[in-house]
Amino acid sequence: MAIQKVSSFQNVDSQVGALYLVPTPIGNLNDMTPRAVETLKQVDFIAAEDTRNTQKLLNHFDIHTKQISFHKFNTQERIPELIAMLKGGKNIAQVSDAGMPSISDPGHELVEACAAEEIRVIALPGPSASLTALIASGLVPQPFLFYGFLPRKKTEQVETLEKLNLQTVTMIFYEAPHRLNKTLKNLMTVFGKERKIVLCRELTKRYEEYLRGTLADAVAWSNQEEVRGEFVLIVEGNAHPEETQPKKVSGSLKDQVQQLIDDHQMKPNAAIKQVAKNNHLKKQDVYNEYHGLN
Structure with a gap:
């Protein structure tokens, strides 16, 4: 099997459109790049995770491109429609509510379908909560493992953490405020009280803050605080994995x-x-x- 080669900008078939993956701000609208704004203005359609949320962004930047809903509940029915539009020469930008498409958000299946059809996929660089948190955490930035959201059920979450406890690299998790305390307790139970963690809250927003300490410190803090805001958790790797099992x-x-x-x-x-x-x-x-x- 020969390697597939799809150029983004050279020898382009003008009769086939392209899928643009456009990152959106994770909080601060000033993080929207000029290229992202221009792309959203020039494409024929915007495939959005939440059209109501994206409309606020479009209004702010005076963008009038038509939206199409594309979220985890309509992925399978929507992909054939979008592929047909791309094959028909339409250019489509795909956006999630915040940050990079496909990272804990819809997008991967559409990219996969485009790759299978040799349709151009052009990714724009931009905001990412995981990397923003990692480089400011103070923990070793590389290598790292990005996990995203852990399973919600306690038994499944603990089983996942037991496997991850063998990792020696810095780990990155996302968590919602109403589940933070339980997740921190499970992390402490499996990883131990002394493992270092940085809780990164409300990144790029007015109330952005970094809470650094051990897992025991983090649990104690979350027991006393009324937890608000979206969190990125940066967790130290296991320095002695041989002692874990x-x-x-x-x-x-x-x-x-x-x-x-x-x-x-x-x-x-x-x-x-x-x-x-x-x-x-x-x-x-x-x-x-x-x-x-x-």
Whole structure:
């Protein structure tokens, strides 16, 4: 299979349009670039995550381009329409509510569809909450791992964090204010009280601030404060990942569970789960053995 080559500006087929990925301000409207404004004015249509929200931006910059709604709930039905429009020679700009399209926002599936059809995809540089927070955090900026929003359910979130706890690089998460306290508590439970974190709030806006400390500090702060604003969480990587996973133990299944409880202060259910994983068994089988239910 030969590599696919699609030039953005050279040898362009004028009968086929292009998809422009246009970043929008994450708070401060002055971060909108002249190129972004000009692109939104010149394209035939703007595919917007929330047309009402984007209309405020368009009004501010005196942009009169027609909008088409494109969000996570209509992605599958909308993509064929947009591809047909692009093939018909229309240029389309895709925007999310704030920041870069595709980053914790709609966009990836449309780009994928354009790539499959060899339609030009032109990305404009611009605002990004994750990188803005990272470079001002004071934690090691590279390498880093951008995760975005963690799963909302506690069990799924903890399982995800247990896997991420092996990461030695700086990690970036997004979180909403009403879920921040619970997420911080889960981070502290899995990563430990002393892991460094920077809470970056309301970036580029009037009440922008950075709260630096340990996970224990962050939990204590969120317990006392009325949390407001959107957050980017910059979390230090694990300096000793080899100590994170409990070592495999020997003996009967019951003995293995008890040893993890005694040596690593694990809760019974967590120890049962680890023993099941170590022995490639179902958790229920180990649970029954430990509690003498066989």
